[in-house]
Amino acid sequence: MFDDFYALSGRPFQLTPDPQFFFESATHRKALSYLGYGLSQGEGFIVITGEVGAGKSTLVAHLMRKVDPAQLTVGQIVTSNLDGEELVHVAAQSFGLDIDGHDKASALAAIEGFLHDEARGGRRCLLVVDESQNLRVEALEELRMLSNFQLGSHPLLQTLLLGQPEFKRMLADHPALEQLRQRVIAAHHLEAMGASEIEPYVSHRLQCVGWKGHPAFDQRVFAELFEATGGIPRKVNQLMSRLMLLGAVEQRTRIDAAMLAAVRKEMAGDNVIPAAVPQAGTRTAVPAEEQRHVSTSAEGAAPAAGMEDLLAERDAQIMELRRAIDELANERPANDDLANSEWSARFERMEQRIADQEDAVRHVLTMLIEWFEDASPRAAA
Structure with a gap:
């Protein structure tokens, strides 16, 4: 709705990760540096952690756009509390392997054969594991075992682990993960954006869809956006989407702090949503899920x-x-x-x-x- 009113070519603040909108904040720039160094080593584990909505998935999507599939084959896993055996099968599926039967030995053999074939074809393999905080310790140990596959002295698989802050703590403190810790060659924790980065972030995403300064924004809006979101990109997107929709509905050419305050107040009561247009003085609500x-x-x-x-x-x-x-x-x-x-x-x-x-x-x-x-x-x- 607001993209039409403001003559934008798309939705600038969608919540799903889209590499088109990747914004290189200071912390994301550091993360890319660590990723670049880690990938250049071609072995071991790279670990990227951050709060929910900090931009981990968008960072990886941006990285995947730069990958040459002729040189690097990538498998991706979004985990859901997998044990060791389940992890092996899901890893095989992420590389497009069909496993006859459900035994772990067959899955491991298929993965090893695939990695050897890729290496002979001149391609390295990277396994990206998202939501790593959900993995059980035995599943992480299986990942470490997969990193043992070699062709001569050449490692066949590198792993990128993405997780929330609790995964960082788990990896640092759990006694059973000592061997995995020793194989981490690069790690970075994505921080929130700083207050000075909110305006460039919003402008960048708007410019990606053809924004020419309509609507305009009061400077106070960006300071209060930072206060409301703590600099977390997904929270900024959520608030900005609602703010611009309000601007379109009220046909505003300028977004001000009073509008942002109204949206914040409304979002604070988002646990219930009206089922129909209410009459004056009445409130009929249904759960947000419905x-x-x-x-x-x-x-x-x-x-x-x-x-x-x-x-x-x-x-x-x-x-x-x-x-x-x-x-x-x-x-x-x-x-x-x-x-x-x-x-x-x-x-x-x-x-x-x-x-x-x-x-x-x-x-x-x-x-x-x-x-x-x-x-x-x-x-x-």
């Missing part, structure tokens, strides 16, 4: 039209309420304290109804945002 399956019929045309109707209705109701307040103000007694108190209470009730109108629209915005952020297939509404 709301994700609502369809954006006709590629978002219907939700957009519904928002226009809702905004028009809201504006009319607010104007009516404001006229009522003005009329009350003109009729308000000047000197009677009791009457003044009663009039003040009536003013407060009127103002609360206006606030309820605003809240109702914000809740519908949240529902729309979830529709547009969810790229998975949706059931018909």
Whole structure:
């Protein structure tokens, strides 16, 4: 929705990793240096850790774009609490190997044969293991054993381990992983971006989809983005996506800190999402998980039209309420304290109804945002 309003060629703040949007922050630049050094060694383990959403997968996707498949064959594993035997079979599958039977010996033999064939063809092999913090110790030990495969004195397999901070601690402290620790030739922990990197990061992603300065951004927005996200790229993407959708809905040409504050407030209540457009002063909500399956019929045309109707209705109701307040103000007694108190209470009730109108629209915005952020297939509404 907002990409059309701001004449962008795509979605700049999608949550899935996309190497097209890779931003070389200071910590990512260091990680690339360690990766380059590690890959040049052609053996052992490279370890990259970082918080959830720090950009580990995007970093690897960026690296894979630079890999020459004629020189390096890559297998990738996204783990889910695998034991040792399961890990061996999944490793074989990551290289496209079909294993007859389910025994570990057959899988190991197939992997070794494949690695030998690749080496004779002049290609090195890299196994990328994501979410390594989920691996059991015996699975990590199996990875170490795979690194023993050699052709003469030439190692046949190198492994890149990606994981969250707990994997870094596990690797450093677990007594059973001493032999694996000795084979780590390069390691880096991805830190969050610094406050000064938020504006370049946002600008970079927008420029990747043709941004020409529309919308403009107040400088305070970037400082508060850092405060809200701690510099974690995925959190920045999530907040920016919602912020720009709000800008498109309200047809803003400039994004300011007040809009960001409104989005942050709305996100704080994201545990429930309205099932339908609420009437003034009412809130009907469904769990966020159920709301994700609502369809954006006709590629978002219907939700957009519904928002226009809702905004028009809201504006009319607010104007009516404001006229009522003005009329009350003109009729308000000047000197009677009791009457003044009663009039003040009536003013407060009127103002609360206006606030309820605003809240109702914000809740519908949240529902729309979830529709547009969810790229998975949706059931018909």
